[in-house]
Amino acid sequence: MHPLLQGIILGLTLSALLGPALFTLLQTSIHRGLKSGIILAFGIFLSDVSVVYLALLGALQLINQKNNYIIAGLLGGLILIGFGIYTFLHKIHIDENNKAIEVRVAGPLTYVLKGYFLNIMNPFVWFFWISAVVGVSSTYGDDKHGIILFFIGTLSTVFGSDVLKVFIANRIKEKLKANILVRVNHFVGLLLIVFGVFLIIRVFFNL
Numbered sequence: 001m002h003p004l005l006q007g008i009i010l011g012l013t014l015s016a017l018l019g020p021a022l023f024t025l026l027q028t029s030i031h032r033g034l035k036s037g038i039i040l041a042f043g044i045f046l047s048d049v050s051v052v053y054l055a056l057l058g059a060l061q062l063i064n065q066k067n068n069y070i071i072a073g074l075l076g077g078l079i080l081i082g083f084g085i086y087t088f089l090h091k092i093h094i095d096e097n098n099k100a101i102e103v104r105v106a107g108p109l110t111y112v113l114k115g116y117f118l119n120i121m122n123p124f125v126w127f128f129w130i131s132a133v134v135g136v137s138s139t140y141g142d143d144k145h146g147i148i149l150f151f152i153g154t155l156s157t158v159f160g161s162d163v164l165k166v167f168i169a170n171r172i173k174e175k176l177k178a179n180i181l182v183r184v185n186h187f188v189g190l191l192l193i194v195f196g197v198f199l200i201i202r203v204f205f206n207l
Contacts, residue, residue: 011157015162048155056147077196079117084195
């Protein structure tokens with residue numbers, strides 16, 4: 001099977017997985033609009049590219065060191081908890097038609113950085129991509145062209161699926177009332193906090 005096609009298949013599989021970045025992506029798309037959602041997805045995409053690149057350079061040894069694992073887990077968990085608290089407490093302003101309005105719209109760089117750091121600070125993202133790099137490298141050996149095609153297929157498929165999710169979320173937001181948007185914020189905020197606490201607990205259990 002062609003490496004590009006194999007990469008696409010892995011990308012489709014990864015796109016079905018649930019995680020903090022996915023929930024934040026959907027929440028941003030519903031609450032902040034299509035453009036913000038796509039920019040956030042691009043930030044997530046950049047973080048995936050960064051992790052794959054670092055893994056190809058040999059980040060496996062770095063992340064496997066116990067001290068680095070503890071720092072990454074604690075820092076990642078605290079960042080997720082911080083994002084969760086902010087999302088949960090974020091106030092939605094309502095107009096006279098019971099529609100949500102945005103008082104202050106953040107710039108594109110804010111969403112790129114949010115997507116980038118929300119994703120890259122998740123240790124599970126590192127472990128997944130490092131495992132993928134190890135597996136693909138052992139399969140293709142010195143065939144760098146095949147490895148590159150594989151990850152082009154995987155990363156582009158994941159990014160394309162994220163953009164599709166943004167479009168779907170943006171389409172359904174018109175049918176959502178302001179009180180539903182508040183519940184979405186609370187739900188996503190709590191999930192991010194739970195993910196963060198889980199990461200921190202996992203670090204201590206693996207000491």
